Amino acid sequence: MENIVTSIASNFCIDSLELTEVKLFGSGHINETYLAGFKNGDKVTQYIFQKINTNVFRKPEQLMDNISRVLKHAAQKLADKPDSERRSIHLVPAKNGKMYCYHDNHCWRAYHFIGDASTYNILETEEQAYQAAKTFGAFQMLLADLPGERLFETIPNFHNTPSRYADFERALAANKAGRADLCREEIEFAKKISHIAPVLIDLQKKGEIPERITHNDTKLNNVLLDDATGEGLCVIDLDTVMPGLSLYDFGDMVRTSVSPAAEDETDLSKIKVRTEVFKALVKGYLDGAEGCLTAKEMEMLPFSGYLITYEIGLRFLTDYLEGDVYFRTHREHHNLDRCRTQFKLVQLLMEKEDELNAIVKGFIK
Ligand code: ADP
Ligand code: GN1
Numbered sequence: 001m002e003n004i005v006t007s008i009a010s011n012f013c014i015d016s017l018e019l020t021e022v023k024l025f026g027s028g029h030i031n032e033t034y035l036a037g038f039k040n041g042d043k044v045t046q047y048i049f050q051k052i053n054t055n056v057f058r059k060p061e062q063l064m065d066n067i068s069r070v071l072k073h074a075a076q077k078l079a080d081k082p083d084s085e086r087r088s089i090h091l092v093p094a095k096n097g098k099m100y101c102y103h104d105n106h107c108w109r110a111y112h113f114i115g116d117a118s119t120y121n122i123l124e125t126e127e128q129a130y131q132a133a134k135t136f137g138a139f140q141m142l143l144a145d146l147p148g149e150r151l152f153e154t155i156p157n158f159h160n161t162p163s164r165y166a167d168f169e170r171a172l173a174a175n176k177a178g179r180a181d182l183c184r185e186e187i188e189f190a191k192k193i194s195h196i197a198p199v200l201i202d203l204q205k206k207g208e209i210p211e212r213i214t215h216n217d218t219k220l221n222n223v224l225l226d227d228a229t230g231e232g233l234c235v236i237d238l239d240t241v242m243p244g245l246s247l248y249d250f251g252d253m254v255r256t257s258v259s260p261a262a263e264d265e266t267d268l269s270k271i272k273v274r275t276e277v278f279k280a281l282v283k284g285y286l287d288g289a290e291g292c293l294t295a296k297e298m299e300m301l302p303f304s305g306y307l308i309t310y311e312i313g314l315r316f317l318t319d320y321l322e323g324d325v326y327f328r329t330h331r332e333h334h335n336l337d338r339c340r341t342q343f344k345l346v347q348l349l350m351e352k353e354d355e356l357n358a359i360v361k362g363f364i365k
């Protein structure tokens with residue numbers, strides 16, 4: 001690992017290549033992330049190196065073009081804010097004049113490491129939910145006036161739930177990994193509520209909700225919180241920043257925050273909906289986005305939580321049926337375990353819909 005990372009690092013504008021530490025970092029399912037430190041005199045500087053998964057992101061140049069534009073815009077708008085260097089991530093330029101390089105046919109990028117900050121897979125306090133949602137809301141506001149062309153769609157139809165449902169149907173019909181009999185209950189559940197899949201896309205088509213520049217992977221662990229103050233610092237993992245719906249962003253925060261259990265928990269009795277956390281997410285998102293959501297977007301906030309949870313559950317199920325070809329897995333039925341937590345959470349969120357609607361109503365002026 002040391003040799004590979006040093007060799008990758010030599011392609012970027014980094015002063016010294018005297019490696020002091022290197023480790024695999026983060027718990028993402030797609031890219032490969034390393035943290036490395038390099039010593040220059042008495043000073044150690046840390047960097048994040050990421051190998052972009054080009055099976056998933058087919059056009060890394062377009063993806064990096066998006067990220068470079070977004071981060072340049074963010075840096076300009078945040079320049080006067082206190083602690084501005086930590087309010088956005090910053091790419092390290094490569095020596096080839098671009099913001100990425102190729103090494104052994106793989107595409108790599110580097111970021112300056114933001115220290116004294118952490119990400120969380122499972123929420124520990126309601127305040128964290130508030131801070132994370134506020135940071136994602138503010139990120140959306142920050143990009144509302146991004147100049148230039150429409151951003152590239154780094155994964156076409158990424159949050160097109162009907163298209164995800166069609167992928168599931170194809171995977172089921174093909175039953176390539178021979179696993180359909182192992183997940184009959186989940187297949188039935190997926191079919192039973194398939195009518196919810198087109199709801200947001202249809203509202204967008206009818207012009208009832210607007211397209212915005214959104215993050216599209218607003219997992220709780222994609223936001224850095226300051227270790228000292230607990231404050232939300234910045235959003236990370238920008239590969240899917242592209243045109244999208246704010247509701248999918250809000251929904252993914254619900255999916256990853258309201259339950260106190262891990263995404264791959266096998267004891268389904270641990271899956272819960274903490275309504276206080278939901279309330280903190282609504283408050284945080286509205287504060288961050290400075291109240292810019294439309295009345296229709298507000299109305300659909302509770303729905304978005306279970307729609308995206310359904311969508312991600314479908315994607316885990318599809319990958320299980322296809323033989324684990326997309327998400328990184330660490331045990332045999334990992335994708336099925338993940339699907340089960342998602343579908344359980346969908347059920348619970350649907351049961352609590354009235355209560356969640358009432359919470360949202362409390363925020364409407
Ligand atoms: P993945 O696709 O693997 O989820 P992320 O971009 O989310 O990749 O990064 C993985 C982890 O690395 C994050 O959870 C975070 O802890 C850490 N990380 C990423 N970028 C930075 C950064 N610029 N500064 C500090 N930590 C970072
Ligand atoms: C993947 O890379 P990571 O772990 O942040 C996936 C998301 C899913 C998520 C489920 C590009 O995100 O869409 O919601 O797993 N990212 C991509 O945990 O497919």
Ligand code: MG
Binds near residue numbers: 026028221
């Ligand atoms: Mg991530």
